[in-house]
Amino acid sequence: MKIEDKKRVLREMVLHRRFEERCYQAYIERKIGGFLHLYPGQEACCNGVMEAARPGHDYVITGYRDHVHAIKCGADPKEVMAELYGKETGSSKGRGGSMHIFDAAKRFMGGYALVGGPFPLAAGIAKAIQMKGGDEIAICFLGDAANNQGTFHETMNMAALWKLPVLFVCENNLYGIGTSIERSTAVIHQHKRVAAYNIPADECDGQDIEVVYEHARKAVDHVRAGNGPFFLELMTYRYRGHSMSDSRGYRTREEEELWKQRDPIFIVRDRLIKEGAMTMADFEALEKETDAYIENEVIKFAEESPEPRVEDLEKYVFADRESQLPWLTGKAA
Amino acid sequence: MANIMYWEAIQRAHDEEMARDPLVICMGEDIGVAGGTYKATKGLYEKYGPLRVMDTPISENGFTGLAVGASFLGVRPIVEIMSVNFAWLAMDQMFNSAAKVRYMSGGQLAAPCVFRSAGGAAHQLGAQHSARMEKVFMGIAGLRVVTPSNPKQAYGLLKSAIRCDDPVFINEHELMYNMKGEVPDGEYFHPLEGSEVARAGTDVTLFGYNISVHWCLKAAEILDKQYGISAEVVDLYSLAPLDRAGIKASVSKTHRAVIAEEDEAPVGVGSEVIAIINEECFFELDAAPVRVHSALVPQPYNHTLEKATIPDHEDVVKAVLKMFGKA
Ligand SMILES: Cc1ncc(C[n+]2csc(CCOP(=O)(O)OP(=O)(O)O)c2C)c(N)n1
Numbered sequence: 001m002k003i004e005d006k007k008r009v010l011r012e013m014v015l016h017r018r019f020e021e022r023c024y025q026a027y028i029e030r031k032i033g034g035f036l037h038l039y040p041g042q043e044a045c046c047n048g049v050m051e052a053a054r055p056g057h058d059y060v061i062t063g064y065r066d067h068v069h070a071i072k073c074g075a076d077p078k079e080v081m082a083e084l085y086g087k088e089t090g091s092s093k094g095r096g097g098s099m100h101i102f103d104a105a106k107r108f109m110g111g112y113a114l115v116g117g118p119f120p121l122a123a124g125i126a127k128a129i130q131m132k133g134g135d136e137i138a139i140c141f142l143g144d145a146a147n148n149q150g151t152f153h154e155t156m157n158m159a160a161l162w163k164l165p166v167l168f169v170c171e172n173n174l175y176g177i178g179t180s181i182e183r184s185t186a187v188i189h190q191h192k193r194v195a196a197y198n199i200p201a202d203e204c205d206g207q208d209i210e211v212v213y214e215h216a217r218k219a220v221d222h223v224r225a226g227n228g229p230f231f232l233e234l235m236t237y238r239y240r241g242h243s244m245s246d247s248r249g250y251r252t253r254e255e256e257e258l259w260k261q262r263d264p265i266f267i268v269r270d271r272l273i274k275e276g277a278m279t280m281a282d283f284e285a286l287e288k289e290t291d292a293y294i295e296n297e298v299i300k301f302a303e304e305s306p307e308p309r310v311e312d313l314e315k316y317v318f319a320d321r322e323s324q325l326p327w328l329t330g331k332a333a
Numbered sequence: 334m335a336n337i338m339y340w341e342a343i344q345r346a347h348d349e350e351m352a353r354d355p356l357v358i359c360m361g362e363d364i365g366v367a368g369g370t371y372k373a374t375k376g377l378y379e380k381y382g383p384l385r386v387m388d389t390p391i392s393e394n395g396f397t398g399l400a401v402g403a404s405f406l407g408v409r410p411i412v413e414i415m416s417v418n419f420a421w422l423a424m425d426q427m428f429n430s431a432a433k434v435r436y437m438s439g440g441q442l443a444a445p446c447v448f449r450s451a452g453g454a455a456h457q458l459g460a461q462h463s464a465r466m467e468k469v470f471m472g473i474a475g476l477r478v479v480t481p482s483n484p485k486q487a488y489g490l491l492k493s494a495i496r497c498d499d500p501v502f503i504n505e506h507e508l509m510y511n512m513k514g515e516v517p518d519g520e521y522f523h524p525l526e527g528s529e530v531a532r533a534g535t536d537v538t539l540f541g542y543n544i545s546v547h548w549c550l551k552a553a554e555i556l557d558k559q560y561g562i563s564a565e566v567v568d569l570y571s572l573a574p575l576d577r578a579g580i581k582a583s584v585s586k587t588h589r590a591v592i593a594e595e596d597e598a599p600v601g602v603g604s605e606v607i608a609i610i611n612e613e614c615f616f617e618l619d620a621a622p623v624r625v626h627s628a629l630v631p632q633p634y635n636h637t638l639e640k641a642t643i644p645d646h647e648d649v650v651k652a653v654l655k656m657f658g659k660a
Pocket of ligand 1: 114115
């Protein structure tokens with residue numbers, strides 16, 4: 001990666017990290033409800049892959065740990081935060097919440113709460129791309145535990161059979177809630193599993209964005225060139241608990257510390273410092289600036305935004321009635 | 334008017350819509366090269382090719398979800414689920430993705446998919462091939478459910494469902510694919526909402542849908558000829574939403590109601606219709622509404638037992654006679 005790109009991505013990753021940490025605080029303050037799945041520790045995965053892809057152009061779909069993926073695709077952090085606050089200005093108008101961020105205009109096709117649910121949806125998006133003949137690809141980010149669902153196997157089979165332009169990115173953070181991969185999955189290296197479907201696969205360190213970027217570039221190129229699906233496994237770690245009520249009793253603090261020594265943000269920062277492209281003071285200033293932005297714009301926007309109106313409770317269940325009248329009444333125009 | 338079979342009507346709707354819009358596709362097990370278990374997609378593979386007429390692997394939840402994903406980008410998939418029993422495997426994608434995506438995205442994404450499936454008890458197919466599941470589908474917010482009782486409806490409902498921007502589940506019946514009926518020669522769109530008076534009457538309303546409409550019609554004939562009771566038959570071709578106004582209008586006229594369904598009774602179409610009657614016209618009733626339904630057992634294989642689980646026109650007649658104190 002070029003120095004300029006690295007500097008830009010570092011800025012983005014700092015935003016992603018601080019955004020998530022601020023969510024944690026807002027949750028404690030009871031401003032955010034429901035389940036809240038945070039991303040710190042895994043930033044190099046989404047950022048590395050999307051640097052190799054085309055955010056806003058390629059279609060992205062993921063699970064419930066979805067704020068950063070949405071923002072990386074171009075969703076406005078203000079709207080994402082407003083969504084977490086359940087506000088009408090939220091990216092899903094307050095109807096979705098943390099696990100259901102959507103920004104269709106930015107081709108972020110959503111976060112879904114059922115583990116494994118997005119696999120076939122991603123293949124379907126790829127099928128639509130194939131039919132329409134665009135140069136987009138579909139990218140499906142999911143965790144390792146999702147691969148034990150039937151949808152994983154059903155989708156790998158169909159994606160390979162029909163050569164669909166879809167990239168599966170497995171963010172292997174070693175845990176599905178509180179169950180370690182050793183205890184849930186017969187094969188720890190997930191990329192090996194898709195060999196059974198004739199899908200080319202690759203694995204790499206998910207902490208170092210430059211490594212992710214290099215591997216992702218090949219994966220993205222493979223899919224975009226019309227060769228069908230690709231499976232990329234990124235070895236990573238989430239710092240926080242699975243969701244908010246998780247005290248992480250299922251893993252040791254030593255293990256966590258070990259992974260924090262390979263922090264995806266610090267890896268880039270230290271490299272830029274070593275290359276003389278920035279100083280520690282620059283980095284600290286960046287963090288301060290980011291926090292100020294989050295506080296003064298993102299949180300402020302969420303706080304000040306209106307609630308959805310109860311009169312609109314049933315809006316969005318079905319398509320707008322007027323536009324559907326010919327089919328509802330049978331009187332076609 | 335052409336006199337054609339139920340399956341031919343469905344095939345014709347597919348063909349016309351696929352010819353009109355290159356984004357209409359159909360998919361399911363055996364629907365392509367083999368032409369479909371019930372011939373509903375016969376000849377389409379030859380005409381539209383494998384990219385638009387997709388023989389899927391036996392992966393109900395997988396290909397249903399794939400259809401939903403494709404519909405996000407404006408593709409109009411018609412998914413055939415060979416038997417409604419297998420739809421259990423696809424319900425996650427139907428209910429959690431298709432039915433909810435518009436809402437949970439605040440109106441940004443929609444899943445204009447059509448899911449067609451054959452339900453009902455045919456002839457001794459046993460417990461895992463005889464399900465009736467309309468009661469499950471009709472309670473899902475965001476999903477429309479229609480259930481054609483004749484070729485005209487089968488044709489017109491599928492045409493409307495394909496054009497509609499909401500996901501629609503079409504509940505067909507295994508015993509009806511070879512039933513013949515008149516279908517308009519020109520394009521015809523059957524309304525996705527509402528109900529139809531299939532036979533006018535004054536003394537009692539018989540509510541049916543899909544195959545039970547035919548029991549009701551036959552029962553009405555018998556009641557009229559042998560007992561002098563004039564029964565109105567209302568065809569509830571739309572189960573979600575149910576036609577409140579239509580139900581109220583007919584019961585307000587006849588003051589009595591019998592609901593006939595092939596499904597089991599707990600939490601069924603009948604319970605829902607009776608709830609609507611109670612809410613809309615309780616004080617106009619001359620008798621408590623009654624359900625005719627199947628027994629709550631896994632469908633037995635044995636022919637005699639199978640017959641005993643599924644109601645027919647005689648059960649409808651009996652229910653009416655009892656209501657009138659004649660049995
Ligand atoms: C179908 C389904 N089963 C169970 C759950 C509960 N659940 C939520 S997240 C999760 C673990 C998933 O882990 P993984 O796929 O590795 O993703 P990660 O959280 O590590 O990013 C489980 C079991 C669910 N949401 N959906």
